[in-house]
Amino acid sequence: MTATTLHRPTHRDALYLLEEAFGDGRMVTLFGRCTVDYDGRATSSLGPGDRLVVCKPDGTILVHTDEKRKPVNWQPPGCTHRASVRDGHLRVRSERSTPTERLDVAFERIDQVTAYEVTDRSDLRLQGSEEDLRRRILDDPALVEEGFVPQATERETAAGPVDVFGEDAAGRPVVVELKRRRVGPSAAGQLQRYVEAVDEEFPDEGVRGVLVAPSVTDRARELLAERGLSFVAVEPVADEGDDESGDGDSVAKAEGDGGDDGADAGRDDGPDAGDDAADESDDAADDTAE
Amino acid sequence: MTATTLHRPTHRDALYLLEEAFGDGRMVTLFGRCTVDYDGRATSSLGPGDRLVVCKPDGTILVHTDEKRKPVNWQPPGCTHRASVRDGHLRVRSERSTPTERLDVAFERIDQVTAYEVTDRSDLRLQGSEEDLRRRILDDPALVEEGFVPQATERETAAGPVDVFGEDAAGRPVVVELKRRRVGPSAAGQLQRYVEAVDEEFPDEGVRGVLVAPSVTDRARELLAERGLSFVAVEPVADEGDDESGDGDSVAKAEGDGGDDGADAGRDDGPDAGDDAADESDDAADDTAE
DNA sequence: GCCTAGGTCCCGTTC
DNA sequence: GAACGGGGCCTAGGC
Structure with a gap:
C-alpha cells in the first residue's frame, strides 16, 4: 500500500494517520481550509483559504496555494512536525532551532489526507551549470x-x-x-x-x-x-553547431564573427530558437489532454 | 466535491481526470513512479522513482521527492500543461516560451491522482522585511x-x-x-x-x-x-524591550551600550532567544502526535 | 556551527 | 519584454 488516503476525515482520524505517517517516515499531503502562522526569521500570518500542505519525512513542510512556484509558507528540512487537535482545529506544527522558528497550520476543514511511501534513489543529472x-x-x-x-x-x-x-x-x-x-x-x-x-x-x-x-x-x-x-x-555548454571533437587542445576554431579579440566580445544572446525539431510528434499520441 | 481522487487508476482514467482538471482550473497532484526530463535554461534528467507531482492552474508544475524544500524539477507559472498516454506511460508535459523550456514527467505507475478545487483569497501579511x-x-x-x-x-x-x-x-x-x-x-x-x-x-x-x-x-x-x-x-523590527510609543519623532532613547556613535556600531547579533513564553501550552491539547 | 556564492533561483517592480 | 534587487530565499561546499 504505497498511498493511504482519508476523504473528509474527522480531525481525530486525520490526526491518527498523521501520527503514523510522521512515525514511520512517510510523506503526507493534506488539503483543506486552513490558516497559517509563522514566526522566526520573520513573522507572517495567512487568513483562511484552501491549500495543499506537504509534510516530508526530512522535516520539510510546504503550504501551497493554487498559484506560484513558491509555497506561501514553509519550513525547511530539519524541522520536527507535530499534529494535534484543539479548539476544533487540526493543527500541524513544525519547529526548529538555529534559527528558532515555528510554523502552525490550523485546519478548520480537511478534505483529504494522504500518506505516501516514497522510494527514490535516482540522482538528478543536470547540464548547463x-x-x-x-x-x-x-x-x-x-x-x-x-x-x-x-x-x-x-x-x-x-x-x-x-x-x-x-x-x-x-x-x-x-x-x-x-x-x-x-x-x-x-x-x-x-x-x-x-x-x-x-x-x-x-x-x-x-x-x-x-x-x-x-x-x-x-x-x-x-x-x-x-x-x-x-x-x-561564452555559453556554459557548447552550441550544437560546432563539433567539440578535440580532447581539450582545440584552440578557437570557428569563433564565427572573428571580431576584436581580447577585451570585449559581448553581443546580445537570444535563445537562438533553434529547438531540436526531431522530437516525437504529438499526433502520434494514443490520447492527449490539454 | 472539492477533491476528486483516483486510486491506482489506469493511465487512461488518470488522463481523463487530468483533462478535466486542466480544463476547469483545478489543482492536481499525482503520485507514482516516474522519470523526469527538463530542457530549457539548463538540461536535466532524473531516473525512475516515486515522486509527488503538483500541477497548478496558473501553469506551475512541481516534482517533489521525499527530501528538501525545493522541487527536484519544476516549471514556473505561465506554462501550458498537457497530458498524454504513449508507450505505456502517462506523460505530463509543461512548456513555455521566453525562455523556451519544457518539462516531461513520464509515469510508469500511478498510485493516486487527485484534483482539487481551490479557493483562496487571503493575502499573506509578513513582517520583518x-x-x-x-x-x-x-x-x-x-x-x-x-x-x-x-x-x-x-x-x-x-x-x-x-x-x-x-x-x-x-x-x-x-x-x-x-x-x-x-x-x-x-x-x-x-x-x-x-x-x-x-x-x-x-x-x-x-x-x-x-x-x-x-x-x-x-x-x-x-x-x-x-x-x-x-x-x-539595526534590526528590521524594533526589539520587544524598548517601547516605540512615539510617533516617529523619538530620537535614540535607550540604545543600550551607548558606544561611539556615527561610524561603527557593529556587534554580533544572536537571536536573543527571548521567545514569547505566553503561547498556548502543549499539555492542554486534546490529542497530540509526533 | 558560520561563511561564501550559485541557482533552471523565484518574484515584484519599474521602465 | 528586459532589468534590477529582495528573499523567512534554498542549497552545496569549506572551514
Whole structure:
C-alpha cells in the first residue's frame, strides 16, 4: 500500500494517520481550509483559504496555494512536525532551532489526507551549470583569451574565492568570474571586489579581470568598462553547431564573427530558437489532454 | 466535491481526470513512479522513482521527492500543461516560451491522482522585511546616525537604485544600503558600487556610504573599512524591550551600550532567544502526535 | 556551527 | 519584454 488516503476525515482520524505517517517516515499531503502562522526569521500570518500542505519525512513542510512556484509558507528540512487537535482545529506544527522558528497550520476543514511511501534513489543529472562553464574554460582557456593560462580555481582572496585565477600572455595576473547566464551589475561588482583584493596581493603587476558569461546587460557593461574590466561571451555548454571533437587542445576554431579579440566580445544572446525539431510528434499520441 | 481522487487508476482514467482538471482550473497532484526530463535554461534528467507531482492552474508544475524544500524539477507559472498516454506511460508535459523550456514527467505507475478545487483569497501579511527596516529608518533617521536627513528612497544612480539617499549633519551626501539580515561581502560591494556612482555625481563632496543591517560578517566589515564605508546595526523590527510609543519623532532613547556613535556600531547579533513564553501550552491539547 | 556564492533561483517592480 | 534587487530565499561546499 504505497498511498493511504482519508476523504473528509474527522480531525481525530486525520490526526491518527498523521501520527503514523510522521512515525514511520512517510510523506503526507493534506488539503483543506486552513490558516497559517509563522514566526522566526520573520513573522507572517495567512487568513483562511484552501491549500495543499506537504509534510516530508526530512522535516520539510510546504503550504501551497493554487498559484506560484513558491509555497506561501514553509519550513525547511530539519524541522520536527507535530499534529494535534484543539479548539476544533487540526493543527500541524513544525519547529526548529538555529534559527528558532515555528510554523502552525490550523485546519478548520480537511478534505483529504494522504500518506505516501516514497522510494527514490535516482540522482538528478543536470547540464548547463557554472561548473560546466568552468570545465569548458579549463579545457580551452583560449575561450577567455589567447594565451590565458589558468592556475587555480576557487582561489582564496581577501574578498572571497575567485572562480578561475591565472596569467595572461604577458604574465599578468588574471581574475576570471564565471556566470552561467546573462550578468548584471552585481556580477561586475563581484569581479571588481576580487580584482581589488588580488591587486593588493600583486602591487604594480596590473591585475586584470574578465567576466565570462553568455551575455551582459548594458549597465553592467558600463560598470565593467569604467573599472577597466573585460567581458567575454561564452555559453556554459557548447552550441550544437560546432563539433567539440578535440580532447581539450582545440584552440578557437570557428569563433564565427572573428571580431576584436581580447577585451570585449559581448553581443546580445537570444535563445537562438533553434529547438531540436526531431522530437516525437504529438499526433502520434494514443490520447492527449490539454 | 472539492477533491476528486483516483486510486491506482489506469493511465487512461488518470488522463481523463487530468483533462478535466486542466480544463476547469483545478489543482492536481499525482503520485507514482516516474522519470523526469527538463530542457530549457539548463538540461536535466532524473531516473525512475516515486515522486509527488503538483500541477497548478496558473501553469506551475512541481516534482517533489521525499527530501528538501525545493522541487527536484519544476516549471514556473505561465506554462501550458498537457497530458498524454504513449508507450505505456502517462506523460505530463509543461512548456513555455521566453525562455523556451519544457518539462516531461513520464509515469510508469500511478498510485493516486487527485484534483482539487481551490479557493483562496487571503493575502499573506509578513513582517520583518527590508521594507519594514526602511520605514523604521525613515521614522527615526538617527538610527543611522545623529543628524542624518533622508532625502529620497530608491534614488537612481548610474550603478542602480540606492535604498535611502540623504545628507549627514555636515551636509555631505550619504548613501544608505539596507539589509534585513546579516550581511556579507556582496552587500559591501553593492554599497561601494552605489557610493562610487554617487561620487561621480557629486565630485569633491565626500560622499559617504552606510550599510544598515542587523549584523555583518568579519570579511564584509573589513571590506567596508578598506573602502571607508560604515556599518550600523539595526534590526528590521524594533526589539520587544524598548517601547516605540512615539510617533516617529523619538530620537535614540535607550540604545543600550551607548558606544561611539556615527561610524561603527557593529556587534554580533544572536537571536536573543527571548521567545514569547505566553503561547498556548502543549499539555492542554486534546490529542497530540509526533 | 558560520561563511561564501550559485541557482533552471523565484518574484515584484519599474521602465 | 528586459532589468534590477529582495528573499523567512534554498542549497552545496569549506572551514
